[in-house]
Each structure stands twice: as C-alpha cells, then as structure tokens.
Amino acid sequence: MAERVAIVAAAQTKYHPNRADVSEEELAYEAIKQVLEETGLTLSDMESAITCCQDAYDGRTIASLSLQRVVGAHFGHELTVAEDGINAAYVAVSEVLSGHFETVLLVSHMKESQVEKSVIENCVFDAILMRQLGLDFTSAAALQARRYMDRYGITPEQCAKAVVRNRRNARNNPFAQEPMDVTVDDVIGSRILASPIRLLDTKPISDGACAMIMTTEEKAKKLTKKPVWIAGVSNCYETHYLGDRELADCDALVKAAKKAYSMAGINDPLSQIDVAEISTEYSYQEPLWLEGLGFCGRGEGGKLVDSRTLEMGGQLPVNPSGGVLPGNPNGVAGMARVAEAVLQLRGEAGAGQVEGAKVALAHGYTGICGQHQAVMILANM
Amino acid sequence: MAGRVAIVGVGQTRHTSRRDDVNLPEMVGEAVRAALADAQLSIKDIESFIFSNMESFEGLLLPDHGMITEVGAAGKPGLKVTGGGTTGSEAVGEACNLVSAGLFDITMVVSWQKHDCGDATAGISAAAVPIAAKGLVVGAVSEFAKQALSYINQSGATEEHAAMVRLKADRCACRNPYAHLRLGLKGLEDYLKSGYLVWPIRMLDFCPQSCGACVVVLASEERAKKIHKKPVWVVDFEVAHQEPFSAGSFGDPTGTETYSQDVAAERLYKRNGITDVRKQVDLAEIYEPSTWEEMSLYEHFHFCEKNEGWKLIEKGVTEIEGEFPVNPSGGVIASNPIGATPVIRIAEAALQIRGDAGEHQATRDVKTAIATALGGPNWTAMFLLKRSL
Amino acid sequence: MAKGSPIKKAEGPEYIRIEFDLPRRYNWSTGRYLGKVYAEAKENKKMVAPRCPKCKQLWARPPAPVCPKCKVDMGWDWVELPLTGTIFQYTYQVYPLWDPHEGERWSNPHPPAIILLDNGIYFRHCLEETDTKKLKEGMRVQAVWEEDYEKRGLGFLDILYFRTIEE
Numbered sequence: 001m002a003e004r005v006a007i008v009a010a011a012q013t014k015y016h017p018n019r020a021d022v023s024e025e026e027l028a029y030e031a032i033k034q035v036l037e038e039t040g041l042t043l044s045d046m047e048s049a050i051t052c053c054q055d056a057y058d059g060r061t062i063a064s065l066s067l068q069r070v071v072g073a074h075f076g077h078e079l080t081v082a083e084d085g086i087n088a089a090y091v092a093v094s095e096v097l098s099g100h101f102e103t104v105l106l107v108s109h110m111k112e113s114q115v116e117k118s119v120i121e122n123c124v125f126d127a128i129l130m131r132q133l134g135l136d137f138t139s140a141a142a143l144q145a146r147r148y149m150d151r152y153g154i155t156p157e158q159c160a161k162a163v164v165r166n167r168r169n170a171r172n173n174p175f176a177q178e179p180m181d182v183t184v185d186d187v188i189g190s191r192i193l194a195s196p197i198r199l200l201d202t203k204p205i206s207d208g209a210c211a212m213i214m215t216t217e218e219k220a221k222k223l224t225k226k227p228v229w230i231a232g233v234s235n236c237y238e239t240h241y242l243g244d245r246e247l248a249d250c251d252a253l254v255k256a257a258k259k260a261y262s263m264a265g266i267n268d269p270l271s272q273i274d275v276a277e278i279s280t281e282y283s284y285q286e287p288l289w290l291e292g293l294g295f296c297g298r299g300e301g302g303k304l305v306d307s308r309t310l311e312m313g314g315q316l317p318v319n320p321s322g323g324v325l326p327g328n329p330n331g332v333a334g335m336a337r338v339a340e341a342v343l344q345l346r347g348e349a350g351a352g353q354v355e356g357a358k359v360a361l362a363h364g365y366t367g368i369c370g371q372h373q374a375v376m377i378l379a380n381m
Numbered sequence: 382m383a384g385r386v387a388i389v390g391v392g393q394t395r396h397t398s399r400r401d402d403v404n405l406p407e408m409v410g411e412a413v414r415a416a417l418a419d420a421q422l423s424i425k426d427i428e429s430f431i432f433s434n435m436e437s438f439e440g441l442l443l444p445d446h447g448m449i450t451e452v453g454a455a456g457k458p459g460l461k462v463t464g465g466g467t468t469g470s471e472a473v474g475e476a477c478n479l480v481s482a483g484l485f486d487i488t489m490v491v492s493w494q495k496h497d498c499g500d501a502t503a504g505i506s507a508a509a510v511p512i513a514a515k516g517l518v519v520g521a522v523s524e525f526a527k528q529a530l531s532y533i534n535q536s537g538a539t540e541e542h543a544a545m546v547r548l549k550a551d552r553c554a555c556r557n558p559y560a561h562l563r564l565g566l567k568g569l570e571d572y573l574k575s576g577y578l579v580w581p582i583r584m585l586d587f588c589p590q591s592c593g594a595c596v597v598v599l600a601s602e603e604r605a606k607k608i609h610k611k612p613v614w615v616v617d618f619e620v621a622h623q624e625p626f627s628a629g630s631f632g633d634p635t636g637t638e639t640y641s642q643d644v645a646a647e648r649l650y651k652r653n654g655i656t657d658v659r660k661q662v663d664l665a666e667i668y669e670p671s672t673w674e675e676m677s678l679y680e681h682f683h684f685c686e687k688n689e690g691w692k693l694i695e696k697g698v699t700e701i702e703g704e705f706p707v708n709p710s711g712g713v714i715a716s717n718p719i720g721a722t723p724v725i726r727i728a729e730a731a732l733q734i735r736g737d738a739g740e741h742q743a744t745r746d747v748k749t750a751i752a753t754a755l756g757g758p759n760w761t762a763m764f765l766l767k768r769s770l
Numbered sequence: 771m772a773k774g775s776p777i778k779k780a781e782g783p784e785y786i787r788i789e790f791d792l793p794r795r796y797n798w799s800t801g802r803y804l805g806k807v808y809a810e811a812k813e814n815k816k817m818v819a820p821r822c823p824k825c826k827q828l829w830a831r832p833p834a835p836v837c838p839k840c841k842v843d844m845g846w847d848w849v850e851l852p853l854t855g856t857i858f859q860y861t862y863q864v865y866p867l868w869d870p871h872e873g874e875r876w877s878n879p880h881p882p883a884i885i886l887l888d889n890g891i892y893f894r895h896c897l898e899e900t901d902t903k904k905l906k907e908g909m910r911v912q913a914v915w916e917e918d919y920e921k922r923g924l925g926f927l928d929i930l931y932f933r934t935i936e937e
Binding site: 401500 | 813838839859861862865867868869878882884886891892902
Binding site: 019020021022023024025026027029033042043044047056059068069070072074095110113114116119120122123131 | 788790792793794795797798799800801802804808834835836837838839841842843906
C-alpha cells in the first residue's frame with residue numbers, strides 16, 4: 001500500500017455471559033474509554049467513527065443510534081458496517097488512505113445475552129427456501145463440519161485438540177470469558193448440539209465490546225511509540241445457498257488471504273507470519289480455516305492441528321489469546337482478533353506473548369459457514 | 382480525495398408498492414443488470430461491491446449474503462453498510478474511498494429496499510429507544526408532523542405551498558418512468574382532499590413505502606475515461622450526524638439550534654469554493670420525505686434565505702424548467718425505497734449531468750449538481766457531482 | 771404472527787401462501803443511566819436527568835454516559851425535573867398506523883407533545899386531553915403519575931400523560 005495506516009490503540013471489555021448491568025451504549029463506552037485514555041485523545045478528536053452492530057441483535061432499527069453519543073458523532077461522521085468487526089478495520093483503512101479522515105474511532109459491540117441466538121440467526125436464511133427448515137448457524141456449521149470431516153478424514157479428536165489448546169491459551173488472557181483445562185475426551189464426551197458439533201466444540205453466549213483508534217502514519221508517530229501497521233487487508237464473499245458450494249473448502253478465505261498476503265508481500269505464510277489470531281466459533285473451523293489461509297495444503301488441517309506447530313512456542317502459534325471458543329460475541333470476534341494481534345506486536349500480551357512477534361495475521365468471518373471472510377496482516381515495523 | 386472517482390454506470394428498477402413478480406435478489410439483480418448495461422461492462426469487471434440496505438424493514442439479518450449469487454458478487458470482496466436514511470450515501474462514500482485509496486479500480490454500490498416485506502412506519506418506530514418511547518413516535522410521520530408545525534410557525538408557509546411542492550413533485554414523477562407515485566394531480570383541490578395522517582401531515586404530504594433497487598458503478602480516473610463517454614465526477618462529499626434537537630427530531634421549533642444540513646453544507650461549500658449555490662450549482666436532488674421538509678431544506682442548503690423556502694416554490698424557481706431545478710425525478714415524495722433512496726438521488730443527479738434523463742431532463746444545462754440524503758434523526762449527507770473536473 | 775400484523779396480500783395470479791410464526795424476543799438492559807431514571811420513577815415518582823459537568827445542560831431523554839455536544843464523560847450529577855410546564859408543541863394522529871410495540875394499527879388517542887418544563891427543559895410526552903379542539907400551545911400542564919407501585923417500572927412511561935391545569 002502507498003501510505004501506511006496504523007492502529008494506535010486497541011481495547012476490549014472482559015467477555016462475560018450476561019452484561020445485564022449495562023446498556024449497549026455503556027458497554028461500547030467501556031471499550032472506547034480505554035482507547036481514549038491510552039492515547040490521551042478525546043471524542044472531539046475523532047474525525048470519523050465506524051461502528052459495527054446488527055439491527056437484528058440489538059432489536060432496534062438503526063442499531064447505531066444507541067452509539068451516536070459515545071462515539072462523539074454530533075456534527076461528525078459515523079458509518080455502520082454490518083459484517084464482523086474486522087471489516088470495520090477494513091473500512092477504516094480505506095477512510096484513512098482516501099485522505100478523507102486522519103483519525104478514526106472503531107467500535108464493535110454485541111450482547112448475545114439479550115436475544116435467542118438461533119432465532120436471530122434463522123433470519124439470515126432465505127425466507128422461501130431455507131428458513132422453515134429451522135436452520136441456524138450451528139446446524140449449518142454442522143453440515144459443513146460433517147462434509148469437511150468426511151471428505152478429508154478429519155477426526156473429532158483433531159477438532160477437539162483445537163478446543164483443548166484454545167481453552168488452555170485463554171488462561172493467559174485477562175479478557176477471556178471461560179478459560180478451561182479440558183481434555184480431548186471431555187470435548188468428545190460433551191453433549192451433542194448438532195452432530196457432529198458438541199457443546200465443547202463451540203463457544204458460550206457472550207457479551208462484549210472492542211474499540212480501536214486508527215490514524216495516518218504521521219499522526220501515529222506522535223501518538224504512540226508502538227504503532228501497529230496494517231500491511232495488508234482483504235475480504236471476500238462466497239455464494240449463499242449451502243448446496244452451491246463445496247463446504248469442505250473455503251474458497252472465499254483462500255481469495256481473501258491471497259489478496260492480503262500479496263499486499264503485505266507474504267508468499268510463505270507459515271514462515272513469514274509469527275502469530276495468527278483466527279476466528280473459530282466451532283472447533284472444525286480451525287483446521288478448515290488454516291487450510292484456507294495457506295498454512296497447510298487442502299485436507300491437511302487435521303495433521304496441522306495434531307502437530308506442535310500451532311502451540312505456544314511452536315512455529316506458528318495460533319490464538320495465544322484463546323480465540324473465540326472460550327467466549328467472544330459474534331460480530332466482535334474479528335475485531336478482538338485484531339486487538340489481540342496488536343497486543344502481540346506491541347509486546348504487551350503478558351503470559352501469552354509470542355516472543356519477538358513482528359508480523360501477525362488476524363481473521364474474521366461473518367454469516368453461514370463463513371460466507372464472508374476477511375483477513376488482515378499487521379506488522380510492527 | 383487522493384485519487385479521483387467517477388460514476389460510470391447507473392441502473393434502477395421501476396419503484397412500486399409491491400413486487401410480487403420477483404423475490405428480493407431478483408429485484409436487485411434487475412438494477413445490477415441495468416447498471417452494467419449502462420456502463421457497458423460485464424459483471425467480471427466489477428472488483429468489489431458495497432451493499433446498502435436497512436435490514437430491519439425486511440426483518441432480515443445479513444441480507445447482502447442472500448443475494449450474492451444473483452448479484453454476481455461470489456468470489457469478490459465487499460461488505461454491507463447499514464444505518465438510517467443516509468445508508469445509501471455511506472455506501473457510495475465508502476465505495477469512493479475504496480477507489481480513491483487505490484484499493485480498487487471499479488466498484489459497484491448495490492442498494493435496495495423491498496417494503497412489501499414489512500411496514501416502514503413500524504420499522505421506523507422501532508428505531509426509537511426501544512424501551513423509552515413507546516406510543517410517542519409514530520414512524521417518521523409524527524416526527525415530520527412536528528417539523529411541519531415548526532416550519533409553519535417560523536416561516537409563515539401555508540398549506541397552499543405544501544400543495545405546490547407536491548404538485549411539482551408529481552409533475553416531475555409523471556415524466557420519470559422509474560418513479561413510484563405518478564398520480565396526475567391536477568391542483569390544490571386534489572391536495573386538500575387527501576386526509577391527515579398525523580396532523581398537519583396529509584397523505585399527499587408524505588413519501589410512500591416503495592420497493593426498488595438502485596445500483597451505481599464507480600471507477601477510478603484512469604478507468605473511468607475508458608469505460609464511459611460521459612463519466613460523472615464525484616468531486617466531494619460530506620456527512621454530518623447530529624444529536625436530535627431538544628424539542629424535535631427533524632425540526633427545531635425553538636429556532637435556536639444548528640441543523641446538520643447547515644453544518645454539512647457549509648463544510649462542503651467552503652472546501653469547494655461555493656459561495657453562491659444557485660449560481661455555482663445547477664441542480665439539486667435532495668432527500669425530502671415531506672413537502673414541508675423540502676421547503677425547509679432549501680433554506681438549510683442555502684438555496685435561499687432563512688424562512689424563504691416557500692418563496693422559491695411560489696416563484697417556480699425549482700421547477701424542472703426553472704432556474705434551479707430541485708428533484709426533477711419526482712424526489713423522495715414520489716419514490717422511497719429507503720435503503721436505495723440516497724443512491725437514487727446520486728444516480729438521478731448523474732443522469733441530469735449526462736443529459737440522459739429523458740423526459741424528466743431539466744431544461745437548463747446541468748454541469749454541477751448536489752445530491753443529498755437525510756437520515757434519522759436529522760443526519761445529512763451531501764455529494765457534489767460535476768461533468769468535468 | 772403478532773396479532774394484527776400487517777397481512778400484505780399479493781395481487782394478481784394465485785400465489786401459494788405459507789405462514790409461520792417466529793417471535794423475536796429481546797431482553798434489553800437499561801444500563802446504569804437509564805436504570806437510574808427508571809429507579810427514581812418507580813421508587814420515588816421523580817423524573818431525573820444527568821447534568822453535563824462541562825456545559826451544565828440536562829440530558830433527560832434518554833440520559834447518556836457521554837454529553838452529546840461536549841463529548842465528555844457525563845459523570846453522575848443527577849437533577850430532579852419539575853413536572854409542570856407548558857405545551858410547547860403538539861400534534862395528533864388521525865390515521866391509525868402500525869406500531870411495532872403493539873403489533874397492530876392504532877392511533878394513540880393521547881396527542882404526542884413537546885412540553886416545556888418549568889426549568890427550561892423540553893420533555894417529550896403525551897397529553898391527557900384527547901379532544902384536540904381544547905388544546906392550545908402555551909397551556910399549563912402537569913404530569914400525572916401511575917399511582918400503583920406494582921404497575922410502575924416503565925421509566926418515562928410511569929408518567930401516564932400530562933394533564934391541563936387551570937391557573
């Protein structure tokens with residue numbers, strides 16, 4: 001990219017199963033206050049705000065109406081992105097690079113506790129052809145998991161290993177909702193939600209928010225000693241109807257990753273990326289998305305999960321924060337991955353720090369079986 | 382903006398109250414095909430998509446996902462923006478940012494709303510703080526009723542003026558093959574026959590709920606000149622949200638507060654050296670959900686002095702043959718698929734600049750135009766379009 | 771389907787019609803600021819608003835953690851609102867329109883109004899007087915509370931309406 005865009009601050013709230021003590025606005029403000037304090041900026045310094053929320057989850061037409069005050073939108077600019085939070089970062093990059101704005105505030109929030117998730121998720125499916133089948137994200141994911149496992153011989157044990165590692169890593173993450181020491185047997189023994197997805201294969205209900213400030217290179221250097229640069233970013237859509245695509249592959253992710261890598265000058269992801277934070281709401285997604293990101297060949301995700309590569313201290317630690325499985329709300333998950341990548345590149349990830357991390361990958365997805373995928377490459381030099 | 386951006390293709394569907402012949406993706410697909418035909422491009426040339434829609438009106442989640450196949454976006458980058466009435470403007474703004482940032486050369490903005498799937502008034506009432514405004518907000522209608530009262534008190538405008546606004550909009554709409562309400566109103570008597578919704582807003586004072594889609598194709602400077610003989614340059618845009626007035630949503634009855642329209646207009650005009658709008662700009666497509674709001678917007682966009690918007694209407698200045706045509710397409714009062722409406726304003730302004738608006742082409746030559754959008758509560762977006770840079 | 775949801779009938783050739791019901795329930799939290807308003811209304815029949823530490827303006831409806839204009843932290847300085855004032859502006863509904871909270875078409879018989887409270891704050895609420903011919907801007911009005919404690923707990927709606935008073 002011609003000029004550089006930097007993240008100068010990132011913050012998350014501690015993820016929690018039910019934040020009934022706050023309204024959406026107050027929840028988002030908890031995260032926003034942190035980034036303002038960190039940079040010493042005020043809401044009046046924000047030239048643009050990008051929010052990331054869904055009308056259907058907030059139960060309010062124009063969901064961003066709740067956030068206008070806490071993002072300081074009075075006589076200012078505010079835009080809502082209706083995909084996963086990582087896409088808000090994508091929009092911020094375009095806003096800064098276009099020269100339109102120098103300082104952008106991003107916030108993503110979601111209170112899963114206030115809705116019946118399955119009912120809301122059912123509203124994505126085609127009203128005439130699919131909705132009455134009673135599909136939601138979990139049952140659709142089960143279809144994908146089954147197809148993927150059957151086609152490439154990925155085993156439930158391999159998927160369970162992803163859970164074990166993610167839940168254990170979460171012990172090092174002060175924002176994590178449910179860090180846990182589980183074994184492969186615990187995961188495989190947990191109750192079935194939608195075969196082959198079991199309770200411990202997925203994440204609990206979660207409420208939380210994530211906020212960031214992004215600026216031009218010039219401004220970043222004045223605001224922080226540790227700016228994190230966006231080296232590459234891209235996203236991609238897949239077809240909608242489940243039968244129209246090969247669920248055992250994730251072509252949208254392959255394309256998004258390819259574009260982000262080429263922007264960042266990466267041609268060997270496994271060796272050039274030091275740490276990866278990927279969004280996986282279901283355990284089978286870890287081997288599948290890792291294939292899509294090019295960390296291994298097609299169908300080899302299971303072997304990759306089996307190996308020591310992804311562990312802390314391995315060649316490519318994946319999700320030192322624990323990722324989404326210990327609890328992250330939909331919609332916030334991708335932006336939280338970016339926030340975690342920022343911590344890694346600033347050397348601020350505490351017990352979960354990957355030593356000497358210079359290049360990080362953050363990933364987020366939206367929709368049924370990852371119909372929309374987004375990848376971001378970040379660097380600290 | 383870093384790189385320059387131009388509109389190289391526009392497409393719309395015929396806006397109506399029902400589209401029982403197509404489902405949602407098919408309706409949008411019609412506009413996509415129309416825009417591609419206008420740009421003489423194939424779907425393969427489109428590098429990314431920005432979607433604009435207010436999903437609560439159809440009761441959906443992630444409605445852009447459902448139409449990826451029909452629209453031809455599979456395997457391509459893109460995302461959806463959401464918001465209030467200004468959603469479409471944000472989408473075009475973001476698409477312009479992507480192009481001027483050098484991330485893409487050709488993007489497509491796809492906007493739509495299919496109001497026959499739900500009820501707009503109910504949807505807008507649900508935008509009020511869910512637990513604090515029950516029964517007090519009746520969609521946008523009650524809010525514009527309050528605005529109308531404020532405007533009548535402050536400017537002295539009368540129902541005759543509101544009738545003139547509606548008659549002008551209808552005359553234009555009858556010349557626009559895409560417009561929804563083409564009523565053939567004859568005069569003041571027709572206006573006075575229409576009943577009140579929320580006093581003083583009559584049925585004829587207010588916009589309909591329409592089903593429709595609008596698509597624009599944007600390209601970088603380098604590609605634009607090769608694609609279309611008459612690219613329309615998106616020179617600048619400005620957005621201003623605002624905290625709702627203390628005593629109203631779209632109108633300030635106290636007369637003391639600043640409107641976001643004034644803020645956005647001042648910034649846009651200052652950056653572009655516009656000191657006399659009616660001399661330096663040739664036409665405006667503004668977002669006016671009600672007749673009274675149109676007159677008020679004339680003032681806040683500096684087409685005339687404060688409290689004199691109704692004079693422009695009386696004198697016929699803003700007619701299609703007038704000195705400063707406003708809404709030759711019939712405007713929002715004639716067609717309002719909310720998610721698409723701001724994009725329609727931009728598309729119509731572009732057609733006027735190209736001289737391609739057919740029967741509803743303004744009489745005067747249009748080299749520079751403004752397209753605006755209005756969202757709740759009183760957010761403003763403005764675009765400045767030019768024939769040449 | 772919520773009772774009375776708009777049934778939009780397709781016109782033209784015969785269409786197959788399939789109905790299914792999918793209620794979407796929400797559990798909204800008032801949070802701290804709106805929660806304070808609700809608590810004061812329910813417990814003490816008082817209407818309160820936070821005051822911005824910088825501009826000193828009261829932000830009654832709804833309260834916010836950040837001052838909308840100054841964009842600073844609102845803090846926790848609460849002021850009780852006087853509940854008498856004058857009618858600043860009012861309108862009334864003639865044509866019944868769909869209300870998402872009721873799930874049916876209705877015309878609120880109580881005219882929605884902007885009331886200028888005695889401390890200079892504008893407050894949006896409705897008027898008790900359903901005969902609009904008796905209404906005039908500038909008339910004095912007073913809030914009428916829901917007296918039954920069990921029925922209170924609806925925040926601003928614990929005030930049923932504003933009643934015209936003779937003065």
